[in-house]
Amino acid sequence: MDDKLDLLQGTLDLMVLQTLATMGPQHGYGVARRIEQVSGDKVIINQGTIYAALVRLQHRRLIKAEWGISGNNRRACFYSLTARGRKQLEERAANWQRISNVMDRIFDQAAEEPE
Amino acid sequence: MMLSWIFEAAARIRSLFSKSALDRKLQEELDAHIEFATEENIRRGMPPDAARREAMLQLGSRDAALELHRDTRGLPSFETFVQDLVYGSRQLRRNPAVTLTAILTLAIAIGANTTIFTVANALLFRDPTGVTDPTRLVDIGVSYKGIGFGSNSYPNYIDIARNTTTLDGIYAHGRFPNGTKVAAGGRVERAFVMITSTNYFEVLGAKPVVGRAFAADETSTAVLSYRYWTRRFNRDPAIVGQTLRLDEKPFTVIGVASDGFQGTGVRAADIWIPLIANDRRNAAWLLLGGRLKPSSTQAQAAAELRSIGNALAEEYPADNKDKGLEVAALSPLPGETRPVGGFLGLLMGIVTIVLAIACANISGVLLARAAARRQEIAVRLAIGAGRFRIFRQLLTETVLLFAISGIAGVALARVMTSVLISQFPKLPFPINLALSLDTRIVAFAMALSFVAALFSGLTPALQASKGEVVSALKSDVTRSFGRLRFRNAFVVAQVALSVLLVVLAGLFVRALLNASIIDPGFDLRGVELATLDFKTAGYNEATGAAYARELVERIRRIPVVEAATIATVIPGGFEGIGLGGLSVPGVIPADGKPLFSATWNVIEPGYFATLHMPLVEGRDFTDDDQAASPAVVILGEGAARRFWPGESAAGKSIEMRTGTQPGQGPPPAKRLLVVGVARDPKFGSLVDGSSGIYAYLPLQQAQLQVWTMIAARSTDGRRLTEEIRAAVGSANPNLTIESSQTGDEYASLGLAPWRIAASVSGSLGIVGLLLAGIGVYGMTAYLVTRRTREIGVRVALGASRSSVVTLMVKQGMRLVAIGGFIGMAFAAGAAQLLASLLFGVPPLDPLIFSATAALFLVIGFLACYIPALRATRINAIEALRHD
Numbered sequence: 001m002d003d004k005l006d007l008l009q010g011t012l013d014l015m016v017l018q019t020l021a022t023m024g025p026q027h028g029y030g031v032a033r034r035i036e037q038v039s040g041d042k043v044i045i046n047q048g049t050i051y052a053a054l055v056r057l058q059h060r061r062l063i064k065a066e067w068g069i070s071g072n073n074r075r076a077c078f079y080s081l082t083a084r085g086r087k088q089l090e091e092r093a094a095n096w097q098r099i100s101n102v103m104d105r106i107f108d109q110a111a112e113e114p115e
Numbered sequence: 116m117m118l119s120w121i122f123e124a125a126a127r128i129r130s131l132f133s134k135s136a137l138d139r140k141l142q143e144e145l146d147a148h149i150e151f152a153t154e155e156n157i158r159r160g161m162p163p164d165a166a167r168r169e170a171m172l173q174l175g176s177r178d179a180a181l182e183l184h185r186d187t188r189g190l191p192s193f194e195t196f197v198q199d200l201v202y203g204s205r206q207l208r209r210n211p212a213v214t215l216t217a218i219l220t221l222a223i224a225i226g227a228n229t230t231i232f233t234v235a236n237a238l239l240f241r242d243p244t245g246v247t248d249p250t251r252l253v254d255i256g257v258s259y260k261g262i263g264f265g266s267n268s269y270p271n272y273i274d275i276a277r278n279t280t281t282l283d284g285i286y287a288h289g290r291f292p293n294g295t296k297v298a299a300g301g302r303v304e305r306a307f308v309m310i311t312s313t314n315y316f317e318v319l320g321a322k323p324v325v326g327r328a329f330a331a332d333e334t335s336t337a338v339l340s341y342r343y344w345t346r347r348f349n350r351d352p353a354i355v356g357q358t359l360r361l362d363e364k365p366f367t368v369i370g371v372a373s374d375g376f377q378g379t380g381v382r383a384a385d386i387w388i389p390l391i392a393n394d395r396r397n398a399a400w401l402l403l404g405g406r407l408k409p410s411s412t413q414a415q416a417a418a419e420l421r422s423i424g425n426a427l428a429e430e431y432p433a434d435n436k437d438k439g440l441e442v443a444a445l446s447p448l449p450g451e452t453r454p455v456g457g458f459l460g461l462l463m464g465i466v467t468i469v470l471a472i473a474c475a476n477i478s479g480v481l482l483a484r485a486a487a488r489r490q491e492i493a494v495r496l497a498i499g500a501g502r503f504r505i506f507r508q509l510l511t512e513t514v515l516l517f518a519i520s521g522i523a524g525v526a527l528a529r530v531m532t533s534v535l536i537s538q539f540p541k542l543p544f545p546i547n548l549a550l551s552l553d554t555r556i557v558a559f560a561m562a563l564s565f566v567a568a569l570f571s572g573l574t575p576a577l578q579a580s581k582g583e584v585v586s587a588l589k590s591d592v593t594r595s596f597g598r599l600r601f602r603n604a605f606v607v608a609q610v611a612l613s614v615l616l617v618v619l620a621g622l623f624v625r626a627l628l629n630a631s632i633i634d635p636g637f638d639l640r641g642v643e644l645a646t647l648d649f650k651t652a653g654y655n656e657a658t659g660a661a662y663a664r665e666l667v668e669r670i671r672r673i674p675v676v677e678a679a680t681i682a683t684v685i686p687g688g689f690e691g692i693g694l695g696g697l698s699v700p701g702v703i704p705a706d707g708k709p710l711f712s713a714t715w716n717v718i719e720p721g722y723f724a725t726l727h728m729p730l731v732e733g734r735d736f737t738d739d740d741q742a743a744s745p746a747v748v749i750l751g752e753g754a755a756r757r758f759w760p761g762e763s764a765a766g767k768s769i770e771m772r773t774g775t776q777p778g779q780g781p782p783p784a785k786r787l788l789v790v791g792v793a794r795d796p797k798f799g800s801l802v803d804g805s806s807g808i809y810a811y812l813p814l815q816q817a818q819l820q821v822w823t824m825i826a827a828r829s830t831d832g833r834r835l836t837e838e839i840r841a842a843v844g845s846a847n848p849n850l851t852i853e854s855s856q857t858g859d860e861y862a863s864l865g866l867a868p869w870r871i872a873a874s875v876s877g878s879l880g881i882v883g884l885l886l887a888g889i890g891v892y893g894m895t896a897y898l899v900t901r902r903t904r905e906i907g908v909r910v911a912l913g914a915s916r917s918s919v920v921t922l923m924v925k926q927g928m929r930l931v932a933i934g935g936f937i938g939m940a941f942a943a944g945a946a947q948l949l950a951s952l953l954f955g956v957p958p959l960d961p962l963i964f965s966a967t968a969a970l971f972l973v974i975g976f977l978a979c980y981i982p983a984l985r986a987t988r989i990n991a992i993e994a995l996r997h998d
Contacts, residue, residue: 028148051184056188059123077143
């Protein structure tokens with residue numbers, strides 16, 4: 001339990017958006033599982049919290065929901081990105097990358113410093 | 116990014132309306148989630164049961180998911196608030212007796228506050244009806260040496276209007292509407308006519324509902340008020356174009372004002388007529404007002420008018436010296452705002468005390484209720500409710516209670532307002548007080564309720580939410596005594612405030628009784644009073660004196676008149692006039708000032724006889740005291756005793772000094788011979804503490820004041836209105852009678868504030884007393900319940916029932932005593948502050964203080980004893996089992 005990361009809701013939202021961008025329309029379980037797998041099981045403590053993130057993104061019109069049939073003929077609600085969502089994802093991902101680069105450089109500096 | 120927030124907010128609100136549908140959707144999704152997870156687990160090789168179990172573990176708590184989903188999609192704060200409201204109303208309904216008593220108590224207190232505010236609103240804040248954008252309007256008043264806010268003259272008005280750049284238009288109107296004889300369509304009656312400048316309606320932005328308003332330079336036209344038009348002419352539009360005769364002069368009706376329009380003042384007018392130009396710069400009878408230009412502020416206008424005022428003073432020193440112009444925001448009582456505000460402030464203070472008592476009462480009740488619910492609260496805390504959540508819920512309950520009371524209070528205020536108005540004395544003219552509910556009043560009541568709720572509910576809610584969980588669950592009695600200290604404090608506060616209120620009420624009632632019973636030193640019963648304006652009719656010092664003499668003799672010749680006089684001031688209403696100080700050769704004022712300050716009056720012979728004021732020495736003025744004769748004066752007996760104790764004052768001299776000029780040496784002294792001494796009027800001024808030095812000058816020798824009063828006593832006590840009017844009119848048709856009333860009405864007007872204060876504080880004093888009694892009663896009853904087990908122990912160990920009762924009563928009376936002392940101390944302080952208003956009742960009046968103490972002792976004792984009696988009925992065995 002201790003090595004699972006504490007996530008801000010904004011970060012989880014970003015992960016959901018990216019997952020939908022990569023995988024295409026998915027249901028809640030699919031999104032949760034994918035995030036767990038990609039992060040090496042380090043992220044979601046209980047999968048139930050994914051539904052709160054999904055409804056939040058829905059409210060902000062970044063994703064939309066549609067009932068459909070899954071692979072094994074099971075009825076599920078599928079979520080997909082909207083145009084707004086796609087744009088937001090691009091912007092936020094770029095931002096994240098920028099921050100990440102800067103932080104890398106700062107931490108490298110710190111590593112080199114004590115001389 | 117911003118847009119996302121808006122979408123989210125809207126979506127959150129929308130989700131409140133489809134809660135069950137959204138919940139169902141989530142459950143479906145969670146079911147599907149479990150199925151998918153189970154399938155994957157089976158695929159990975161788990162047996163079906165284990166797969167499903169693992170899936171459910173992975174999902175986590177469904178309830179937690181549901182809660183999180185609800186919090187994310189809705190408005191959690193709002194939803195908990197609604198929840199609290201529903202729960203709170205259920206709690207209130209559980210104990211209807213207590214709830215209703217609380218609501219009634221609070222409704223009375225809030226209602227009283229709202230009532231006073233309604234009156235204050237009407238007199239000080241309310242916007243006049245039918246006026247456009249009244250916040251941009253200002254009143255312009257004249258100050259003398261920087262003090263006051265009075266009327267101006269026509270030529271000054273014209274000059275000001277011509278020179279102003281910050282005001283868009285300046286209007287002028289008479290001080291108040293005059294009673295006038297109106298003849299129309301064969302009927303003659305009295306109506307109130309207000310004289311205004313022709314731009315009056317235009318500047319105020321008041322559009323007539325029929326016809327038109329004045330055009331510039333019109334003279335003989337009239338605009339009717341809507342009320343008058345309805346009452347007299349049945350809203351007949353054909354009245355426009357008809358002619359009315361006002362005091363025999365013809366006026367053509369050109370329009371009717373809009374419904375509710377009454378100008379800017381408190382006194383109501385039936386008809387408006389245009390101002391006629393005159394060139395008397397010293398006849399100050401107009402009140403001015405103006406509209407600020409969109410680009411100007413009131414401060415700028417004030418500065419500009421100050422300099423215009425200075426310019427006028429320089430240019431016309433004879434008429435405008437030492438006079439300045441002041442600007443104030445539009446008010447129904449221009450210039451009078453401070454004394455009226457002060458009086459209303461006093462009333463407001465009284466009702467606030469009542470509200471405080473009610474709040475303390477409710478706080479005690481809330482504390483008791485919280486104590487009764489401590490187990491429920493402890494359980495809720497134990498299973499994870501946050502302390503703040505409980506606190507918020509208790510507070511919401513309190514706010515709900517106060518909100519209901521607030522609404523009831525507003526309804527009650529309407530009744531109270533009518534009652535209060537009926538206390539006002541009958542005035543000789545109609546007034547226009549807008550006392551109906553408006554948004555400001557309702558907002559005040561609700562805001563007051565909310566503040567009172569916080570005040571009342573904060574401590575109990577804080578205390579309750581602390582909830583010592585373990586001890587509460589164990590039903591341990593001893594721990595909850597901490598709350599007792601608060602409840603004690605609330606009871607003490609209630610008693611103290613009630614004592615304060617009752618003492619104040621007693622003082623006011625006594626003051627009122629004093630004012631009515633004690634021989635005032637004069638008698639106005641059976642006297643008719645009429646106020647005249649000499650300067651407007653064109654009289655100056657020389658001609659006015661002669662005319663006044665002729666007028667009073669004309670009135671005396673009327674057969675039914677027993678005695679008549681003309682004077683500047685009639686006692687029983689307003690103060691004397693300021694004509695400067697006086698000095699007495701050989702006598703030095705005690706306070707070290709160079710002159711004695713005196714209350715002057717300017718009178719015609721016959722004053723003392725008409726008003727039944729005895730002359731204790733010497734003589735009244737006679738026809739021989741003319742302008743050319745030696746200057747004489749009559750002094751009051753208080754003054755005579757002070758200057759020449761033990762000696763006769765007649766024959767002595769004093770010196771009158773008028774108009775001190777800074778830096779120019781002592782002013783010229785006028786030597787006056789004392790020819791008589793009169794009894795002092797005891798309550799000659801509205802506020803006691805008048806100088807005590809009364810001095811009278813003969814009208815023929817003194818300056819004629821603008822306003823003077825005729826006082827005439829009839830032989831048979833009948834009214835002399837018409838006779839006086841005829842006498843005045845026949846002598847000079849231009850002289851208008853400003854107002855005409857009986858001496859009784861005049862005197863009662865002066866006492867009106869006391870009557871109102873006495874009835875308000877008296878009735879509220881009773882309410883406060885009751886509340887305090889209830890508070891003490893409730894406290895003792897609570898004590899008995901709390902200490903039931905202890906009482907059982909005592910009785911079982913052999914204590915007599917009466918000793919137990921004594922124990923309870925002693926505890927309760929201790930609180931009453933402490934509260935009583937504190938209250939008396941506050942009351943003594945307050946009484947000292949109000950001493951000057953009490954008509955000679957000593958502020959530390961022993962009768963009132965001891966009566967109040969006795970009253971509270973009795974009520975307090977009863978309030979303790981009756982519930983304590985319950986202790987005697989406690990069965991010892993059961994008590995020991997009680998928690």
